[in-house]
Amino acid sequence: MIKVHNKATNQTVEVDRYIGRIKGADKGASIIFLAGIHGNEPSGVFALLQVLAELRETETKIKGNIYAIAGNLWALERGKRYDKKDLNRLWTASRLKKMAKNELPLEDEDSAQQIEIQRELDLILSADEGPFYFMDLHTTSSQTAPFLTVNDSLLNRKFTQQFPCASILGIEEYLTGPLLSYINELGFVSFGFEGGQHDDPAAIENHIAFIYLSLVYVGIISVSDVNYYAHFEKLKKAGAKTLGIYEIYYRFAIKAGDPFKMEPGYENFKLIRKGERLATSNGKEVIADHDSRVFMPLYQNQGDDGFFAIRPIPRFALKLSELFRNWKFDRLLPLLPGVKWASSKRDALLLDKKIAKFMAKDVMHLMGYRSRLFDKDYILVKSREAASKQEQYKNEQWFTTPF
Numbered sequence: 477m478i479k480v481h482n483k484a485t486n487q488t489v490e491v492d493r494y495i496g497r498i499k500g501a502d503k504g505a506s507i508i509f510l511a512g513i514h515g516n517e518p519s520g521v522f523a524l525l526q527v528l529a530e531l532r533e534t535e536t537k538i539k540g541n542i543y544a545i546a547g548n549l550w551a552l553e554r555g556k557r558y559d560k561k562d563l564n565r566l567w568t569a570s571r572l573k574k575m576a577k578n579e580l581p582l583e584d585e586d587s588a589q590q591i592e593i594q595r596e597l598d599l600i601l602s603a604d605e606g607p608f609y610f611m612d613l614h615t616t617s618s619q620t621a622p623f624l625t626v627n628d629s630l631l632n633r634k635f636t637q638q639f640p641c642a643s644i645l646g647i648e649e650y651l652t653g654p655l656l657s658y659i660n661e662l663g664f665v666s667f668g669f670e671g672g673q674h675d676d677p678a679a680i681e682n683h684i685a686f687i688y689l690s691l692v693y694v695g696i697i698s699v700s701d702v703n704y705y706a707h708f709e710k711l712k713k714a715g716a717k718t719l720g721i722y723e724i725y726y727r728f729a730i731k732a733g734d735p736f737k738m739e740p741g742y743e744n745f746k747l748i749r750k751g752e753r754l755a756t757s758n759g760k761e762v763i764a765d766h767d768s769r770v771f772m773p774l775y776q777n778q779g780d781d782g783f784f785a786i787r788p789i790p791r792f793a794l795k796l797s798e799l800f801r802n803w804k805f806d807r808l809l810p811l812l813p814g815v816k817w818a819s820s821k822r823d824a825l826l827l828d829k830k831i832a833k834f835m836a837k838d839v840m841h842l843m844g845y846r847s848r849l850f851d852k853d854y855i856l857v858k859s860r861e862a863a864s865k866q867e868q869y870k871n872e873q874w875f876t877t878p879f
């Protein structure tokens with residue numbers, strides 16, 4: 477057991493790796509909540525404790541399994557983001573391969589935490605039948621309306637559109653090794669929820685509403701057994717001004733060791749104007765060169781994402797990309813010069829930079845590809861859809877309801 481303190485409410489609780497778990501009397505989906513992957517974000521831990529206690533007290537009927545897993549226990553106990561490495565950047569293919577062979581060096585507390593969490597996730601995936609849902613609870617260092625961070629697969633898009641708050645698509649293209657990208661690549665519905673500012677009591681309230689809505693949407697609890705509309709309205713009100721679907725198109729990366737200071741007063745989603753001074757990095761001013769919206773501005777000491785820029789995605793673009801992906805339009809791409817399959821599974825393409833210049837990032841996004849790895853001559857783009865376990869969800873209510 478470790479002690480976790482919440483500055484917002486001045487409360488301290490004791491938790492283990494499992495904040496709690498409930499096995500329902502009836503068969504159903506398995507939902508896995510993760511909270512405190514970042515140790516300075518305890519709101520989700522408190523919210524999960526409260527919801528699970530309420531479900532037990534009210535003897536709410538549970539259809540399926542609920543798991544609430546604490547993230548970086550070492551860091552949660554200390555109120556620190558992490559020890560040496562950000563636990564939400566460690567889920568890379570090379571580390572996972574080493575973990576599978578028990579060869580990952582235990583060089584810091586974060587690696588030890590990763591190994592334990594991975595083991596628990598594996599156990600759940602092998603014990604239960606699914607469908608599986610993973611939700612990662614976070615808070616931000618700046619003030620913010622609640623929002624979802626969503627790896628851009630059609631499954632995720634369809635599921636998350638049920639929540640009355642903003643969705644940010646495509647964060648996986650800018651971050652290396654977040655836990656959710658790893659789970660997404662296994663093909664499951666998984667996304668993040670950011671409930672508010674780290675030490676704002678409203679963040680706990682928003683998390684509670686989000687957890688209840690999630691349990692209803694996956695069919696684990698019935699809409700008539702909880703105060704569904706109160707929770708829905710709570711989240712809707714908190715996120716009313718920012719509602720919409722956005723994409724990240726820019727990241728300001730802080731170089732290792734560079735001092736970085738964000739100008740004060742930047743809330744998430746705030747409009748920024750061309751010419752505005754946003755931050756100072758290594759003694760140089762960072763000036764906006766066009767109008768935009770700021771996302772995840774950094775107001776803490778640990779971390780290397782200075783800020784991101786986002787823009788709303790027009791509805792027609794969302795619809796068009798859904799059609800392209802459902803028609804598997806990407807199968808035709810290797811007919812074009814400079815484009816070839818990069819794997820026999822046909823889930824990745826190699827684009828010759830000289831020839832395939834016209835295959836802009838936006839076109840690849842429409843087709844459901846993300847680009848991350850580059851070399852001198854080629855761009856490797858990877859399908860977000862190929863691994864999707866659509867079969868697992870096809871009878872779920874949210875999947876069959878048109879919108």
Ligand SMILES: [Zn+2]
Nearest residue numbers: 514517614615
């Ligand atoms: Zn976080």
